[in-house]
Amino acid sequence: MYNIAVIPGDGIGREVMDACISVLNSLDIDFNFNYGEAGDECLEKNGEALPDETIELAKNADACLFGAAGETAADVIVRLRQELNLFANLRPVKSYPNTNALFDNLDFMIVRENTEGMYIAKEEEYTEEGAIARRIITRKAERRIIDYAFQYAKNNNKSKVTGVHKANVLKVTDGLFKEILYEVAKEYEGEIEVEDFYVDATAMYLITRPESFEVIVTTNLFGDILSDEGAGLVGGLGMIPSGNIGEDGALFEP
Incomplete structure (x- = not known):
């Protein structure tokens, strides 16, 4: 079983994640998908583009999937790369x-x-x-x-x-x-x-x-x-x- 952190983000990111997960589910591999918030809408909702909970979710996963972010893209993807030492x-x-x-x-x-x-x-x-x-x-x-x-x-x-x-x-x-x-x-x-x-x-x-x-x-x-x-x-x-x-x-x- 592989634990995958899924961070759809904004806009087209949600559609991309849906298609990606559909492909992964067709494989003969066990995945456990856990979802986290990030991006422009997350900023409006929670006051931050990349909550600590999402960072911890990513750190504890075997791998992460990220969709897209709008104006907060740098705050999200750059920080994730640095936090996870990617x-x-x-x-x-x-x-x-x-x-x-x-x-x-x-x-x-x-x-x-x-x-x-x-x-x-x-x-x-x-x-x-x-x-x-x-x-x-x-x-x-x-x-x-x-x-x-x-x-x-x-x-x-x-x-x-x-x-x-x-x-x-x-x-x-x-x-x-x-x-x-x-x-x-x-x-x-x-x-x-x-x-x-x-x-x-x-x-x-x-x-x-x-x-x-x-x-x-x-x-x-x-x-x-x-x-x-x-x-x-x-x-x-x-x-x-x-x-x-x-x-x-x-x-x-x-």
């Missing part, structure tokens, strides 16, 4: 038949670091004329996500990992990311090829030659943007689900 975000960019895709031959994975970078909620308005946002990059977190990307490539018969950064401008933070990328690559030498591109060049290559990618690994903000660009190649955001993976749990956004 360090890897996986977005498969895959072409499916009979869909309105720009390309019919794509099958690559975007692996995004989920717990730090620009999405640590450390912003402040220091005067009326300006504001500051902090970006945190640590060796531990970047090593973990890059190693995960190489392991994913190895386990899924992929031959290449592409690291994406902006180390020519962000010399310290993205410089560290690039350094770790090639440290990890040495451990897979002869098995997995490695390359790296600046994020702006990658955005162009996703349009001009997306079939050249197999596994992309990058930091939080860059991965968020590139994932949505990838979705546009295969029919839209509804065509690429999201998996958030941690050492002790997982949260999926069908």
